[in-house]
Amino acid sequence: MANDIFTDKKVDHVKGSRQFIADEPHIAFHDKRLWTLRDLRDKEAHGIAEWEQLRELASAIKSHTLTHLADYLEEFERNATANGVTVHWAKDAAEHNRIVHEILSARGVDTLVKSKSMLTEECNMRPYLQDRGMTVVETDLGERIQQLDDEPPSHIVVPAVHKLAKDVAEVFAETIGTDRSNADPHYLAEGMRQDTRPYFIKAGAGMTGCNFAVAETGTVVTCTNEGNADLSGNVPPLYIASIGIEKLIPKMEHLGVFIRMLSRSALGSPITQYTSHFRAPRAGGESHFILVDNGRSERLAMDDFWYSLKCIRCGACMNTCPVYRRSGGLSYGGVYAGPIGAIINPTFDLKKYSALPFASTLNGSCSNVCPVKINIHEQIYKWRQIVVEQGQVSFVKKESMKLAGKVLADPKRYRAWSSGAGKAMASLPRAFLYNPFNAWGKQRELPEPPGQTFHQWYAANRKPEQET
């Protein structure tokens, strides 16, 4: 599955979820763990009287920024440059990777320590650099677990949440030589720490992503719980930040709105342990900011989907999503999983991700938890229409909906169906109804067919003279 993310292979969410569900300990843990985060999030959100106003405000700040994005990007560039930072622009993933590689190779750097960044995942940067002889070390615990297991992150905030401690013990035993039989989380975290620390000393460069880029000051702000962004950004002499252009906010005074909500939404904690501001290169050092588009301007031009650029990547929509909790992030087959993945991934490749808008019950909980009020479930609904319009839907479904539409548009044909539906169901042998091809009957009993339809009852008991 790891490699499928960067192929054209159509994602089969049903298949992925079936595998995940079949494994009881993993699905039960996954569901419970993420529900706990959602629960903690509720307590934090309900503890702030002005929470709903904060969401409004955050959404409005993002709308404003996105509708004036070019101006804020230029302001950011001016201020960052004035601070002594070198600013680069990358139109897509390939350009981003090339810029990073050029910066590193020009300075003879062969080891890069990096803190978690979904954007570099999106660009598939690690394999690119590794193919060119560089060592790239993830320093976030969850991301490191995924790197060592050669799997993409399954969650944007907690990348290895689908693994049990014993799975991590296996991965670490194989790769960094910890004791296979010891699955104590503290032991494993310490093992990873001992393995990773030397790289900070050795690395010629450090890299982070960016949670917020403040135009007014030219600052990159990162929020982490492990302090690994600070080590990555400050220990090596060369610092690179990868910044999605939608990460801009106008002023420092706006930061507080998002900081109050980011960690509360993500993990149900009031704030992340570290909120770090990267402004100027350290004495004798060098800083590079790369502003990356990679499809974002195109998304900004999409009437129905540009709001998705407001996303601050808190992961709350994933934690609350009943489908995500039961199918696991890897089943979405993309860099972004869950509800946000269902609306972002199709903007990258509609054909490949055409199944994702259907991996939702449209229950709307995602939209309600979203701190920037993205109408996620409405965008999912809209994507479904587009997926069908573009012909990315099975023949059977297309034809059955066409037929249903015809029958339901015609009272006479509908009566013929509805009066027969119950009888047809009653007359079919159980063996047929419960065969593996009948999706309903596989794991559920069917409703008992009634003796008559409501329509027939009404005709017999109320005003039969109206019968047409």
Add this chain to the structure above:
Amino acid sequence: MKVALFIPCFIDAFFPEVGIATLELLEKTGCSVVYPFDQTCCGQPMGNSGCEADARGAEALFVKNFADYDYVVSPSGSCVHHVRDHFTAVEQDAATRKVRASTYELVEFLHDVLKITDFPWAEFPHKVGLHNSCGTLRRLGHASPSELNVAPWSKPLDLLRGVKGIEFVTPQRPDECCGFGGTFCVTEEPVSARMGYDKVRDHAGAGAEYIVSADMSCLMHQKGCAERLGMPLRFIHIAQILNGARH
């Protein structure tokens, strides 16, 4: 008050007793009820599965059937949600706009329009878990969703409190989706069934004898799950309880 009754296709075909309870209940509250005879469906199954264009005929027929009434009332939250929020395959002329604005789900009609909270004829001496479907909860505003920081309210509970002898139990995740989700229940069968199993186990764990809901489709799915798991849970539409069903 004159109201038109909309009985969605799956209630018509599989759950006529819910249609009958809705009709009788509205009559008990003093409404004069008309059931337009040529009705079929609101178009939701097609819109929900992305085939909005195929919903045009059903939506046009819906407008034709219901354009002449002040109120259209239906015992199905998800269908009303479709009419209100996604009924866009058909031309948005004056008649369509009128129909969309005058279509109500039964609970909100009783609660917001008729403002009835007492059902002297009703008695339901059982332990009941309430299932708010996602469409009624988050789109029609039946109750306060747990995600939002807002003062709590619940229209179905306001109504059910007017029923003698009823006792409520609360599951641990009261407003998590049950996994029905329209065509989702078939196209995403593995997750759908798992969600349904988790839902009925949660209700049973809280001690529910009955699960009550304003959405029959969620109940059909949950009932199918409970029966397959061999659980003794029972399922009933809110219209049936309010109309005086005892079991």
